[in-house]
Amino acid sequence: MLVFATSDKGGTGRSVTSCNIAYRLSLSGRNVAYVDFDFGSPTAGALFEIGSIERGISTEPGTHVSGVHNYLLGRNGSPARVDVASNTDRTELKRTTQRAGRLVLLPGDEGGAEFLTCDEEMVERCVELLAALDQEFRVVVVDLSAGRSVALEIALKATIQPALRRRTARWLIFHRWTRQHVLAAAGLVHGPNGFLEAGVEYGHTDAELLGSVRFVRTAVPTTVSYLSADHPAQSTWLLEQDAALRRLATANRLGTTSVLGATPVEPVLQWREQLVLDSDVNAHIAKAETTQAYIELARRLVDDTAWEML
Ligand SMILES: Nc1ncnc2c1ncn2[C@@H]1O[C@H](COP(=O)(O)OP(=O)(O)O)[C@@H](O)[C@H]1O
Ligand SMILES: [Mg+2]
8 A cells, every 4th residue: 555645834743643653554563665755854764763864865975875866866776775673773663663564764865855847757767666665565655745746746647657556545634733734735635736636637536536635633732731721711712723723624625524633742742753652651751642643543544444434
């Protein structure tokens, strides 16, 4: 299964949430590949705490090892693969991934910039890469650059090619729980030159794309936190805002039937971008609700019944 992660804005929690979902899928025994297609900001190395590729892979002179950015440009025959279990600097992550399904990162390139245009050869290379990964891994998570990016264009054009057309592709749109983010996410999917319009132009059908897209709300304050606000007036105001946001989301086709799930505000992630491990919860550093949210998102993503039920 191919899973594309995108968002209209940067800073939505797309990469952090996608990495945590990928980790949870690997813990459930699945072999998972994580492909960093966020060309301007390849952060996956940092999230998996692999110090040598924190900001993407840097091409060493004389070697031909480089990341997916260079691969798409035809500068290497195949992009580097980094096994998380054997390369992470975080002991607890190493320990848990060693006993799980394979978790392999295909990093971006350090200093690689966003693509300005997409040509046929790039699409062909993308098809070849994703088709091979999809054969080898149960789940392939592709973290795309934000907005109406060339990364999104490549992914939409690749998935309509014969080699990928019949494979399962799911699209996750990440957004924060604020007015601007709700409207931005709706605009990216339904708006002019958005995901649906562009996808149809490249040969997808509206119905097929709509059936394969779900929204993920990130860093949503919990009702408990509203009720325990400093003053009753503040609680009332917060609850009203939440209700207004729900109405706004529904009116913009981001209602509950199109939402895969939500993550709560996690103090650890407000301070530091990382995977939230069970050991963080056991040490009372992270909230149990956070890991529960990732487990639930991972489950709904790969369970066909749960996915269709939404
Ligand atoms: N559930 C959460 N609670 C609090 N902060 C979060 C949560 N999820 C993500 N973040 C933080 O939001 C910021 C943006 O996340 P990131 O994944 O880098 O966004 P994107 O990939 O969309 O640009 C990071 O500092 C991250 O740690
Ligand atoms: Mg990111």
